[in-house]
Amino acid sequence: MDGAKIPVLVFSGEDLDDRKRGSESRKLLCNKVREACETHGCFLLTYDKIPTSLREDMLVAMKALFDLPEETKSKYQNPKPYRSYQGKCPVVPLQESFGIDDTPRLEAAKKFTHLMWPQGNPAFCEILHSMSSKMLELNFTILEMIFESFGMEEKHYDALVRESTSVFRVMKYKSPRREDENLGLVAHTDKNALTVLCQNDVQGLEVISKEGHWEEVAVPKDAFVVIVGDALKAWSNGRLVAVKHRVVMKGDKERYSFGLFSVPKEGAIIEVPCQLVDNEHPLLYRPFKFADYFSYFVSNISDDALEIYAGV
Numbered sequence: 001m002d003g004a005k006i007p008v009l010v011f012s013g014e015d016l017d018d019r020k021r022g023s024e025s026r027k028l029l030c031n032k033v034r035e036a037c038e039t040h041g042c043f044l045l046t047y048d049k050i051p052t053s054l055r056e057d058m059l060v061a062m063k064a065l066f067d068l069p070e071e072t073k074s075k076y077q078n079p080k081p082y083r084s085y086q087g088k089c090p091v092v093p094l095q096e097s098f099g100i101d102d103t104p105r106l107e108a109a110k111k112f113t114h115l116m117w118p119q120g121n122p123a124f125c126e127i128l129h130s131m132s133s134k135m136l137e138l139n140f141t142i143l144e145m146i147f148e149s150f151g152m153e154e155k156h157y158d159a160l161v162r163e164s165t166s167v168f169r170v171m172k173y174k175s176p177r178r179e180d181e182n183l184g185l186v187a188h189t190d191k192n193a194l195t196v197l198c199q200n201d202v203q204g205l206e207v208i209s210k211e212g213h214w215e216e217v218a219v220p221k222d223a224f225v226v227i228v229g230d231a232l233k234a235w236s237n238g239r240l241v242a243v244k245h246r247v248v249m250k251g252d253k254e255r256y257s258f259g260l261f262s263v264p265k266e267g268a269i270i271e272v273p274c275q276l277v278d279n280e281h282p283l284l285y286r287p288f289k290f291a292d293y294f295s296y297f298v299s300n301i302s303d304d305a306l307e308i309y310a311g312v
């Protein structure tokens with residue numbers, strides 16, 4: 001199997017300075033982001049505003065979370081899909097995960113921490129809150145760069161940025177006992193707008209190429225992986241690719257990853273801006289409520305859910 005040629009972009013604090021909006025270097029960077037999302041549906045990113053020490057703290061904190069007794073972890077139940085604690089799921093037996101809503105809001109981070117550590121664990125709460133806040137900010141920054149590159153005015157930011165909330169997912173993958181049981185996470189596209197992921201030094205992420213081959217993504221140490229989801233693909237009239245990805249485990253080390261998913265809020269409508277429709281790009285998706293699409297997906301899990309639900 002070949003490694004994927006996923007672009008590696010570098011954001012320095014300076015490029016992101018608001019005063020740089022409209023500058024040539026900022027335009028170039030926004031175009032690189034858009035091109036990566038058009039060609040690959042994902043990119044790798046080094047970003048100096050999230051300290052390496054915080055990433056390391058997060059990985060240590062997650063290990064402590066997954067080391068809690070099964071009965072404590074199972075207390076985290078959330079009626080929304082893909083949130084509750086999942087372990088020993090027959091479809092993904094190597095994976096354990098939590099999906100926590102709105103952790104950049106301190107109260108939400110506190111509530112989750114209290115459920116897991118009723119005696120208190122302020123250090124965990126602080127790391128969870130701080131990391132997810134920084135990753136949400138990065139997520140929105142990337143979305144804004146994409147809009148800027150398409151020449152969109154700010155009003156188009158509504159459904160994907162202003163009316164957006166977030167889910168922070170933390171994941172642990174066991175090493176496989178047998179080579180034919182090495183699937184860590186089944187192939188899928190993310191349904192939300194944009195995902196920013198981070199992992200320990202155990203590789204395993206794979207993306208599908210345009211030709212339909214699975215390719216390993218070699219994530220450099222300290223890099224983030226940015227993935228386009230269905231909501232952003234639909235908004236862009238199909239110009240950005242919601243890349244299919246999966247996790248395949250090898251070797252004898254455990255893999256830990258965490259991701260910040262920006263999710264359009266209940267009621268937010270995804271609508272293709274008229275600037276993205278022309279003769280070469282006929283309208284592909286009708287306006288739809290993101291929450292309705294998500295419910296549709298959950299009850300009719302299919303690779304073509306977006307096309308079936310919102311395709312014109």
Ligand SMILES: O=C(O)CCC(=O)C(=O)O
Binds near residue numbers: 169185197199245
């Ligand atoms: O663990 C990873 O690197 C990928 C996780 C993922 O794709 C997801 O949670 O949607």
Ligand SMILES: [Fe+2]
Binds near residue numbers: 188189190245
């Ligand atoms: Fe994913």
